[in-house]
Amino acid sequence: MSDKMQRIPFEKMLTWITKELKEKESIFGVHKDKFYYNETGKSITLFNKKLASPLGPAAGPNSQLAQNIVCSYLTGSRFIELKTVQVIDGEDITVAKPCINAQDEGYNVEWSTELKVSEAFDEYVKAWFLLHVLMKELKFDKERDFMFNMSVGYDLKGIKSPKIDAYIEGMRNASSTEIWRECKETLLSHIDMFDEFTKEDLEDISPIICSSITISTLHGCPANEIEGIASYFLEEKGLYTYIKMNPTLLGEKFVRETLIDMGYDYIVLNGEHFINDLQYSDGVTMLKRLKMLAKKLKLEIGVKLTNTLPTKIINNELPGEEMYMSGRALFPLSISLASKLAKEFDGDLQISYSGGADFFNIDKILSTGISPITFATSILKPGGYERITQMAKKVEKQLDCKLSGINIEILEDLAKQAINDKHYRKELRLVNSRKLNSNLKVYDCAIAPCTKGCPINQQIPQYVVLVGEKKYDEAFSVIAIDNALPAITATICNHKCQSKCTRLDYDESVLIRDLKKIAVLNAQDKFTLAIKSADIRTGKKVVVIGAGPAGLSTALFLRRNGVDVTVRDKKESAMGVVEHVIPEFRISSEMIKKDFEMIKKQGVKFEFSIDENLSLNELKKEYDYVVLAIGAWKPGKISLSDCENKAISAISFLEKYKKQKGKISLGKNVCVIGGGNVAMDAARVAKRVSGVEKVSIIYRRTKKYMPADNEEIELVISEGILLKELLSPISIKDGKLTCEKMILGDSDASLRRSSIGTGEITMVDTDTVIIATGEKIDSHLLRQNEMNLDSNNFPIVNEKLETNIANVYVIGDLKKGPSTIVNAIADAKTVTKDILIKEGLSSDFKLKSSCFNEKILYDRKGILEDPKSIEKEAGRCLSCNKICELCVDVCPNRANVAIKVNGDFASTHQIVHLDGMCNECGNCGIFCPHKGNPYKDKITVFWSKEELENSENKGFFIENIKKGICLIRTEEGRIINYTIGKDTAISKEMVSVIQTCIDKYDYML
Incomplete structure (x- = not known):
């Protein structure tokens, strides 16, 4: 396999397009339903030419081959910025591969087209002809509604070379070139292929392919060189000219602080570029001179904002040492630079915009008077070219023939809003990667990442479709196959499924947990009433020690599959931490009861308030299988000197609060140490305790790196609880918590940064310290029962969660310490399957097939939208298990x-x-x-x-x-x-x- 692209001959391309359109109703995979038609007839005029849409691909991977340009045009691009050419080309150019990483903010290590300049020219001419044909044949318009803009670099010497000069002259008038003659003759000999495109239309195709040009220079190019290139294009070539400018014009301090503010603190800048690149004052002075020159020549000079931002490669995102950032993280920088320059010229500045443009901001950018607008990273994501259709439709009504300058007030407001717009802040997509551990198969690779990302492999697309159709009973039946605690997980599950949702690469995850809750509220009680206890299918008996989520899930799964199960617990009621620790405002007793009633209806037997020392030898005399699910209740440890016994564990505090219905005393000032969900719960509960005036969460990293769910952190903040970041607690004395100030260190592969002590000390007022740094398991109890433990004092289990003692299993928090409810259910499924296999019994964990409308799923591709209402959430699901692509x-x-x-x-x-x-x-x-x-x-x-x-x-x-x-x-x-x-x-x-x-x-x- 070669990394060299082969160019498709023009005649073959014609055959390909016409045949695919006729047989598949698509062109290069773009379905005709996504073809863009300007229905209002509105347009803009740029360089005295009509544009039916001011949008198009930026010079890059989506505008380097004829088929790329065709796909862009079909979906609504009318301003095509051709990929940059420069004197080093073809075999002489070195591009490290892979060269693109658009996982979130985009990165690339390309510089220009990988083709020879002459080959690139051929591709652009072929595309020029094809777009004219398609415009007529598909009835997009009666006259040319699109424009090509060439991009060249990188210095004046190279631009004046015979190779690049021939390219520029060819783009100014291609009529004498070989490829022009080939395309024209091929179309003439195949004119009978078309219904709308005629010989007259062919003759009317203008050989002037480009009357405008964008200057792309390398980082460090001096101002006089840039001005010289621009003057050359204006004076010698008579071209409308854009100068591509870099975000480095904003200064390193502004760029760095903006990125940090928006959560991209892991991006490492190269300070040298801010020193060596064009400086802002020089750029303004240069533009003023060039504007005067352009006016004299009756041409226009403008800026292309912006070039990509050079950043260091620190986590092997791409090969090499430096890569170029684009996409949503670039938007606040590019729009800020646009605002700054527009103000400098009192709005009288032609701006061609690129830098994080996407569906969510394209109309806002256009409303400032900026046009045209190009994009790259957005269409390198799922949906691809078909994203352009939605953008083109969105801005169509805004089109107003003549460009009349920039509205600096609107632009300034947009620049201010951009920094706080959720679509461009890192928090919207904190997950580093949606990838699964599964190997890509040669065939049948479509998969629902949400299902595989869920520890219990919930059949999510299946029940989401049913909820969307309001078939709640059917939806709940699907949920209940794999989930023993649907009401609880519909309320407080940490929804790992949503961190794998494909829509994260569009906008935001489908609100899967909320859709589950709709099914629970509408169908669970009815489902429970209809349960009939399964017949016992084996003479073997199982005892589950612990009535928390793990133990109860095991009991339900085994009992409904015909196994006799008894659950024992030392507490007076079931559901463990969920019932006795998690506060009522997180999950109501009614929701907990729904799940417990469903488990009881299956025929599970219970023994509560069992105050006995665990003896596996005794239990195995009565039961054939023993499942240990006693959780992790021992207080976690922290290196904290407590001279006044003011520190308490979060779990014991929460349990006491719930048992005593809030009637406890903490003093005025409370500090919670930790950054997980338990810490958030403890802080919110402490805030509700009578007499407490201030609650602070002490965390050694920053908010961004807290392991708690983001929604839990936001709730904490909304309730007036203080987040005291970058503090490591040392001791408590005299009502003060002594802490060392920390700084963030380097990032690891997951982009999580370490914390490093500074030696600087600070004091925080506190009457009570609540430690929420993870509870421990009772390893002593396990050791007493001759269970093998590892070096961390956790039980050693096999892949079926069986210990060294035959038919004795360990699940839930007891296995490796505090985990999640859904992980507990996953353990229960694992153990259930193993016991059923040993007993020769079949399992009812069956995959449910689902009906789906293929057209509806394809229609959803390329459509971005924010979650609006829970009722409409199912309509955002892409059913990736059916169609991935x-x-x-x-x-x-x-x-x-x-x-x-x-x-x-x-x-x-x-x-x-x-x-x-x-x-x-x-x-x-x-x-x-x-x-x-x-x-x-x-x-x-x-x-x-x-x-x-x-x-x-x-x-x-x-x-x-x-x-x-x-x-x-x-x-x-x-x-x-x-x-x-x-x-x-x-x-x-x-x-x-x-x-x-x-x-x-x-x-x-």
């Missing part, structure tokens, strides 16, 4: 293709990879939920025998399509000859894929 969405070159196959597959939707259209940018691997890379791991379609032989990819090359003769690299890596219809050693699945490609997708072979 993220690798198709995010590939700029359309090198990954979804095909519909017949054969022995779980799904008719399969992915193939087109080797010739791939440059190994790596973007598909970033967004694939599995481990692996689609461009390496999927069946590859090769366009030459040599490419197959030089690759390690499994795939095929069609040597003779009529005779069905192929060369194949099998899934096992063997290269063999194969003829369609003849017996061979290749798999049935590969045969089906090859046959499908020949029968239905021959245009891409």
